[in-house]
Amino acid sequence: MRTTISIVLLSSLTEGLIAPCSTLIQSSRKWSQLNTVNNGWTIDDDDEYVTDTNPSSQNQHTSKNIEEDDSAEYKEIPSSRDEQDIRSYFATCIPGLHNVLTSELLSIGATHVECKGSSGVSFTGLPEIGLKSILWCRTAHKIMELIASSTDYDVGDYYDPIGGVRSSSDLYDFTKSSLHTPSLLGNGSGGLLTLSVSTIYTSRVPKELCHTHYTALTVKNALVDSVRELRDDGSRPDVDTVDADVPLVVVLRGRRVRSDRRGRSRATRNDWRGEANNQFEGEEELVADVDIYRCLHSGGSLHRRGYRSASTEENDNSTPIHRAAMKESLAAGLLLESGWDKLIAAAKSDGLGAVLIDPMTGSATLPTEAALIACDMAPGLSRIAAHNGSGKNPHSNPPATRWKSFSTVDVWNRLLNDAAARAKAGVSWAKNNHVSIYCNEMNPRAVVLAKSSIKNSGVGSIISLNEGNCVDWTLDDKVIHGRTIFVCNPPWGVRLTEDIDESWVSLREFLRKEASGSEAWVLSGNKDLTKILRMKTSRKVVIKTGEEDLRWLQYHIFQKEDIEQTT
Template sequence: MAHCRGISFFFAVWIILPLANGFIINPPSVSRNSKTSLSAGSSHIAGEAHSSLSSSAPSSYLATCIPGLAPALAEELEGIHPEITDISQSGNAAVTFTATREASLNVLCWTRTAHRLLELVAATNQEDQLYDKNDIHTFINQEVNVRDLLGDGMGGLLTLSVKAILNNSRQLPKDLSHSHYTALSIKNALCDVVRDMRGDRPDVDIDNPDVPLVAMLRGYNGGASLSLYRSLHPPGSLHKRGYRQGSAIHKAAMKESLAAGLLMEAGWKGRVDAARNGHDKKSNICLIDPMAGSGSLILEAAMMAADISPGLMRIRCQVPGQSSPPVIRWKSELDTTKLWKEILLDASNRAKTGLEWIRSDQTQLVLRANDIHAGAVEILEDSAEAAGLLTLIDVSSMDCFDLQMNEKDASCLVVTNPPWGVRLTEDVTMSWDALRHFLRDVCPDNTEAWVLSGHKAATASLKLKRNKMVPIQTGDQDLRWVQYIISSNQERRKVHKTGKQTLSTSTSGDRGDDSW
């Protein structure tokens, strides 16, 4: 994979090229002269009584994330665009909201914590339930505006894919309990409606469809409710930034979206924003990861500091389908291609301004990443270079026990994800001993530290009083993002002498499970 070397080249030259050449709409699979257009009159128009999907009116959206990060995602959405409203958490792993098309495109460009960004197409009513593929067909035929969904507005058809996600699957009817066959039933129903209207069928594209559909079914008393969404981005997760392509992935690498969400919970973005807006005095912002591994936390922190959007990074790193995402190919009253180009240009200008601010005399940015394993450090440096961020980061490779702080590290935020015995099992005790020494004996008084752990005993070995804890779940692993405010030397000696740690009970900052 080719990468542009150097941050100034990245923003001054590279991003301009896709704006001129990267927004070519896929040719329609059917000639406008060969078949009747979906946008033309028809004796059978599915969903005619429902609002047009091509309307510029606000739509309903669902953004998904790692379980535990819904509060961070909701807070993030509030700051992206003023036309994002009705933000509401849906469990601990999703957020619903209402937005205009322009606002939704801004979310696609700027969200750091979301995995999927989905626009609601149609949903069953609360009192209605589906039981078999015939019910699926009836739902598609009556509730989905297939003309606007799959028509390209120029007489042709858009390609599609369908993915089914099953929730509470034990309560689903047998005919709808298999995700592959349920997705196939939805695809067939859509194709049947198109065939009835114009005599042909839309093509399926698994890799880069024009309309990636996501069907979410929930079982209840033997029936199923269905919400059908279309994804604004290609199939796959938004957590990928692209700077790790072509490099070996560390076996314990943290997802970029998780790193971004943890940093938001730790207040890093708030610190950066406050420093950027404080023009009356020199701004000092510092972050250190003493056990950085392959660098997820430090790389996401650098992107936030430089005000680089994830969408811009994905395009820069040539992630497929990002320059021309599915959403800009949909039939619309708006010129979405122009809107997307303007949003990317604004993001490019913001990144340029952010980098100029970092280099200015008014800013002192310190980003330090350290890890004892040379292989992990090499991966970190490769990713940082691919992202154009290496010059912002001070990288070292030493034992955390030997790491020291200096004057530039005053008021530094410490964030880290030490090994805790699942994916990394070697030297766990020594690692936590070294981290305890660094936090208790090296960090200045009142240093704020955040530690991610999946093992209660390992966390307790720090012998530090917890101030706040955020439960996080990745896969089958229950984690805790724990905040400590390093106390005075006298208080440290007292805790060390007793050998006990007093875990705070429910504090105003805690969310959810307080079992630790």
């Protein structure tokens, strides 16, 4: 057996990942006596995995035992059309875009939508809402369904949710007791679905659980053992690090409980709920709460649309994209914060048009995302269309469509057909002189990237690219008073070091010359540079990417005649 090990740590996920458990959790309670669990986990974040590839796992034959466990009792779980088939989901995003993501989820019909910190949103809905979210959400990176939580009091008699998970043995027992293997891995014909596992820490956890590789292996082993116990042939689920049928995400967060000299938890239920109880003494002990999710999609983070060419994404020597290039999800979130979508809606209503202008476009991520929004093109369609790798397209048939008692391929295909029809109508409307997007770039290498992104996006017909210094760029009659938004992501020190001050001076002069009476939004990671603009901000949106604290700054540019009257 060959195992590849890597670490995924997502500290930006905050507390509050617990949501009401889904139908699958309810089903697993009925089967907790079976100690059924799944096996074969992988770290499934953007670029790192824990895999377990055992040749024996290739056996996909049906066993009598698992067929019997795939019983009528389980099949009575409501279908996706039933009001009772409400699932609990969690979506992650770039810290600071949680409010935008919340609005997106509400727009597709999600319920009980609630921000959990600045980098995640929990919500509920039918399986169809889950499929809509991976198709339409522009700011989400991962969208997952909660299937087990160690803080659920009904996970099993052996386990005390107040005491928490302390060791790999506890984690093994919790996994085996809380997950129902046939419902998670069965495919309706006796075969086993493939798996991957990712481990995420939101805070410090007990020492025995702090290694992502061994934590993932513990969950994997519990699931493999459960499958082997159920099947007469001793086969096990396969692991797929690229396009797993069931990509699992294990989230651990630490907390402290009081224990007596024997090391046993003396915390009470009231203590765990935050109600003080100091009737006993003891040392505090670090324990972990564990949630297990299954990711609705594969292919890494949803921020990748695919319009950046393969050579660009891989940073080859021909057209290397800058290491600090803006993520597509960030660009979309900033545009939605600026109200670009509302301006598009107004243009559809009154026919007066909408204009977006980017004087320092770089690789044209902002204009491209703006065009996708204007043309009502779902980002999920972009991912499907852009796939040109060998094998099956992981985006055209996402994992959620392969799960038992979740949804069907027919539902997914209907959503895709609806999205395709909306995109066709949207592109036609935008091209009919209703939407214009203009951008400018002076760096020749960036121009190559910009042209590639615009061409590959499928919406390049409404984007015009100019080459040169923005100071020399004249817009003439392109600006529509009251219907134009200026956006810009200029260099701000951390990203680049050459001629930064000069770039901001050029931006200042361009806005004064061409943006009179308009609204401008500028992304900055350096407050000293923003002073060069000599303008007062109207609004600030705080964004955090990696180690960088950014501000999306709104400016209202006075009309020239207004300035003359005040002088």
